[in-house]
Amino acid sequence: MNFELNEEQREFQHIVHDFVAKELKPMARETDETGEFNWTAVKKMGPVGLLGLEVPEEYGGAAVDAVSAAIAIEELGWGCGSTALAISAHNGLALGPIVKYGNDTQKAQWLPPLATGKGKLGCLSLTEPGAGSDLQGGVQTTAVKEGDSWIIDGTKMWMTNASISDVMVVLCRTDRADGSRSLSHIIVPTETPGINVGPAEKKMGLKGSPTHAVTFDEVRVPLENLLGEEGWGLQQTLATLDSGRVGIGALAVGLGQAAYETAVQYAHERETFGKPIAHHQAVQWMLADAATELQAARLMVYWAASLKGAGKKYTKEAAMAKLFATEVSERVCRNAIQIHGGYGYSSEFEVERMYRDTRLMTIGEGTSEIQRLVIARHILNL
Structure with a gap:
């Protein structure tokens, strides 16, 4: 299957990335330190389509495809893990079930204010x-x-x-x-x-x-x-979690990407033994592994999202994507701290926050252990 993004998806990615770079990323440290939800940025997300990613246009949503929705959550994760988690949960866990299982009255009542930013979140x-x-x-x-x-x-x-x-x-x-x-x-x-x-x-x-x-x-x-x-609540929940796992996988990729980019920049700036640490093989290998694994994780997330968008079964693929992406992100964030050395352990440097943020990803919406059970039951037909 070809995962090259089409023109519409690339344009949407560009729009979201620019929004996140302006409205979320500069505030990520303050959001973490104060523990205050970034309503200022979230209130601006409605016109961008981020509050109703897969909500039909008739209810005020953006009605983007499943891959574009994953791209959006990835970009949000790149900017601010806290805000990304809230928006991912809002879209996938709250609006998702209403879109999929709600009747016309319920959709008309709840979706428009939630999708456009005229209300709070779900x-x-x-x-x-x-x-x-x-x-x-x-x-x-x-x-x-x-x-x-x-x-x-x-x-x-x-x-x-x-x-x-x-x-x-x-x-x-x-x-x-x-x-x-x-x-x-x-x-x-x-x-x-x-x-x-x-x-x-x-x-x-x-x-x-x-x-x-x-x-x-x-x-x-x-x-x-x-x-x-x-x-039918259990069945609806399991289907909702399949979608949510794609979102968490995407969020983890975004966090990992941010940590990787920060580590690359630091590797060029920091000097030891008379040269930038980017010239040391130990650092090069950590960055090479990060780039490789992040790309693999991203493709797995897009793969699961594309199956979802095509209306095909994707429970196993969502579990695989979530398992791999979240464990990769934790490893990348950990190594980003290692590349920073003692500075990486300081809250003055962004990688410390990214590591703490990504730690939840292997736990929430099904632990890594549960993902392995899901995958095993599918491949063994249990």
């Missing part, structure tokens, strides 16, 4: 204190029918965008039976009474992307807020 609510990788058996948040409403009770964790969102797509147990048809997605406006968003988690990296525990105490929403079919 988020997906899956993980719980006892339910990370094991969603089918671990989800304890319940949604019970009462009259014309769902009554939701439970606790969620690690909700990206919870405090900066207008709407949550919440995975709930709608059937007490512990089966594959026991879970459902329900659209919950964030301002609904009974929702308590806890303090932002204190994290190793990605500090400008707010993450929270959220409790639901008799939260009442209309029955028509059911997203998709009742009992």
